[in-house]
Amino acid sequence: MHPPHLSRRRALAGGAGALAAAGALGSLTGCAAPATAAGPGQTLLRFWHLFGGGDGVNMQGMLEEFRAAHPSIALEATTLQWGAPYYTKLGMAGAGGRAPELAVLHLARLAGFAPGRLLDPFDLGLLAEHGVQEEHFPPDIWRRGQAGGRQYAVPLDTHPFVLYYQTEICEKAGLMSGGSLRPVNGAGEFADALRAVKKATGRPGLVTETFGADCITPWRLFSTFYSQTGGAVLSPDGRRLALDDTKALRVLEYLTSLVEEGLMVRRADYPACVSIFNEGKTAFHLNGEWEITTYRNAKIPFSMTRVPALFGSASAQADCHTFVLPHQAGRGGAPDEAAHAFVAWMLRNSVAWAEGGHVPAYLPVLGTPEYLALKPQSEYRDVIDDVALDEPAWFAGSASRMWIELGAVLSGALTGSRTPRGALDEVKARLRTLLDTRNPLPGAAS
Structure with a gap:
């Protein structure tokens, strides 16, 4: 979930609730990856996340596997500083038209991100084409990703x-x-x-x-x-x-x-x-x-x-790590399709993510031999039906x-x-x- 506890705590202490000025937007990057250039026939997909420490290692491995399996997608993944700095930059990006195609958001923070203003809804038809549907998730967690009858957050896990x-x-x-x-x-x-x-x-x-x-x-x-x-x-x-x-x-x-x-x-x-x-x-x-x-x-x-x-x-x-679509003017086309394909692939392959202790939110994974072999992670998997998120x-x-x-x-x-x-x-x-x-x-x- 977090980088090593000392850096995570300092990130929280340094800016909880405080917002940087818009001019400081570029200075909030933690470990930004170099810009990825899309080659001929490739679609650029920009992805922001906040995973450091063991989670960062697991995420990097999954991203490398995705790239190998999807040569037509040029994935540019950027790791930003955990905590208030990350959420400040994500909110400003959605408000200022400089948003990536895809990002990570804690589910309990969705209400503060003004779905429809700072975030765009998912195309459930596109997700279904990749084998991901509502019935594949715990009902309460899936519903918390909704606003105004549309799906703004797709859960990766619960922690x-x-x-x-x-x-x-x-x-x-x-x-x-x-x-x-x-x-x-x-x-x-x-x-x-x-x-x-x-x-x-x-x-x-x-x-x-x-x-x-x-x-x-x-x-x-x-x-x-x-x-x-x-x-x-x-x-x-x-x-x-x-x-x-x-x-x-x-x-x-x-x-x-x-x-x-x-x-x-x-x-x-x-x-x-x-x-x-x-x-x-x-x-x-x-x-x-x-x-x-x-x-x-x-x-x-x-x-x-x-x-x-x-x-x-x-x-x-x-809380739950979720995927969200930061607001883009004119969102659509190949980059948006790539974002939906990425989300579906990450969910289907979330056994690797579960190695860090998180309980996958994509229910088909919970019954696989690969996940059940993870000990002690799989032994508390049924907590996913009894999680208490902030209102x-x-x-x-x-x-x-x-x-x-x-x-x-x-x-x-x-x-x-x-x-x-x-x-x-x-x-x-x-x-x-x-x-x-x-x-x-x-x-x-x-």
Whole structure:
């Protein structure tokens, strides 16, 4: 999903929600590829994305395979800086007529990109010609890509919050069965599992990111468990506050109780929480699934599973990488056809993408022997039916102002500088301010 965590965090901290002036558009490029010249009989296809680190390596391999299989398409792929800089440039490109044929967008950010103004809709007939149709995707994720009855985003994957676990430590604590973590049902059972780890190791059983200048994991943690209660943060249209105080406090008080009892590490920034788990100093780690590459490279005895259902449903906070068509005046012809062909090919070949931990959104891939052979990736694939995306608001989604601002507030509850009630009150105040703020992207509606 992201470049290495340090550069990703700096990208978020450096510009969340802030928009560069139009004159700075060209300076936002991260690792721009040299311009590709289309040869005789070739169609130029320009593609922007934000994948670095392990994801960048996987993407580069897929792009090379596409080029080899499609000699008539001159693919120019450009990697831009992850986070606010990427979305600033993408929005300006759609508004200013300098857009590429195709780009990547996080699904939960679609509402802020003014479909019909900054983005063009897909031609579903063209996708169908390449074997891609609506029934090939989870219904809820497919529908989130729509606006005004047209399809503006085609999902490549979902990248959910997951539970990593150290198999040897869990075995020592009596939490394993048949080589896998025993099912955990309910908040009480999860706390008991952490107590068993602490009894066996003398250390807290759980680590996750709890603080830092640009800390977002506290928001993802809260969003995961709050969604399990059936609560919503915003109204379905993303225009009104809908937080349920009783449900929110139930989650916050539970999480802070884990810290107070010494079952969860109180203070760990992102690099520290990854290191603590990587060094076997705790049994469980809650994070996005993209750290699978880190732990596999370290050759530690670990596995992964869905976040347990602590408060009712088994939902988990997530976002999705999607393909979008940035607005072009007069879009159509061979370049547009090439963009649709590229999207279909990437979906059909997304087993390679799943190696980085992401769950393919193209359902036919999930049942293939090649995907099922990926362990532990395929073992949490059914989470795709239970993902909790942010409601559609311009300030929500990956690298958004909401994640940064609310992550900082909820960090205080986890580290002890705020009470659960105080944190909730501040979360609601921040959300009201965001709801009253106009979308700053050029060409976007309020």
